[in-house]
Amino acid sequence: MEHVKGKVVIISGAGSGLGKETALAFAKAGANLVICGRNYAKLEQVESLITSQYNVAVLPIRADVSSESDVKMLVQAALAKFQKINVLINNAAVFQQYPLIDSPLDSWEYQIHNNATSVFLMMRECIPIMRNQKSGHIINITSGLVREGAAGFGAYAASKAAIEALTYSVQDEEHKNGIHVHVFNPGVMKTNLANIGDDPANVAPYVVALAEVHSTGERRVIQLEDFQLARD
Template identity: 45%
Template sequence: MGVLNDRVAIISGAGTGLGRAASISFASEGADVVLLGRRKAKLEETAAAVKQKTGKDALILQTDVSDEQQVLDTVTAALQQRGRIDIILNNAAVFEPGTVLELTSDEWQNQIATNLTGPFLLTKAVLPAMRKAKYGRIINITSGLSWNGAGGYAAYSAAKAGLESLTRTLADEEHEHGILVNLYNPGTLRTEMHATGKDPAIVTPDLIRLATLPVGGPTGTILSYG
């Protein structure tokens, strides 16, 4: 019996990296996982890994989280096919370099759309179901760049800072409905976005902890690996 038995977890950016590792880890603990991402082939690879390692069938919903209609359609489909959504892992991200002087408006908007607006849209779409259930665990992936900035990564740093503020706001708004909203900073991971760093699987126990917080547990906080 896993600690996430009978829970449904929706994971954005599930096709690679931390999203894939988390999908496998959550399913290993008994969760039904719903995989979101823009590249269907990558989602299918994750679903195959989940099946191989856990025997569970993942639900694939190809989604651009920055597109509100796609997000609404995805959440509707997830609720229809799984009956509930207990956990959101807002992991989808775009990590592109660019100083304030160099970035075009479109490049700026693209990173803000995925890294900040995406979590807003996905969370907003799921909140009514979580409120009705009086239960929800929302995990937003952040970065040290959110507070110290980083020359050359203006849009990413600003988006993550915004996400941290959004998380604290949501925590304040939703705690009375049994919904806990927290941040997780995994540090540098070896993914498509970064060639060096830790294996993403190393940090998934922390995500399990945040996904299984008890009633009245911490909310609006940030947990960092190590």
């Protein structure tokens, strides 16, 4: 099993929710971090929380991961500081609730662009670095809504479905280059997007555990239940 201590991990949407808790979990495991989001003040708070508890390096960067120029800036800054990128966690997401018949086109495009195009941009920028290293791990966050759907969640569910399809394609393209690619469904959590469900702090350690698992090439969504079954 490949451990994350000393590795460099990029986490998008790291100012709050699962992104924040995942950053803390990786720091506890000894990883160095690049945390990004749109609210720099929140990133600074996460950085302070991490450095007060753990002896790891943290680089907070204000970046919009749906922007090609911001993504290029982010990855180059990470490389300049750490000279490597071992793990990429594509966690950032937005949500607007509309029944399809009432949904403005700009809401559809906003969710697709921020949730799916951002994953495309981040992977496209990080994969050449991982290829040069002949190793890397990418974890993309999805949702059970892809399979179940729900009224008002059409654009959000579609954006997550796009992430799943993209993940499987990149898995097929990059396994020969030593890059492991997973798509992970963390289940319903209490975050900025929902006020019911599990505490993200309880879910984050599973993201770290997944970063230590080599991909089998099987095209499926990893669920929390997979880890629970593995322990039984």
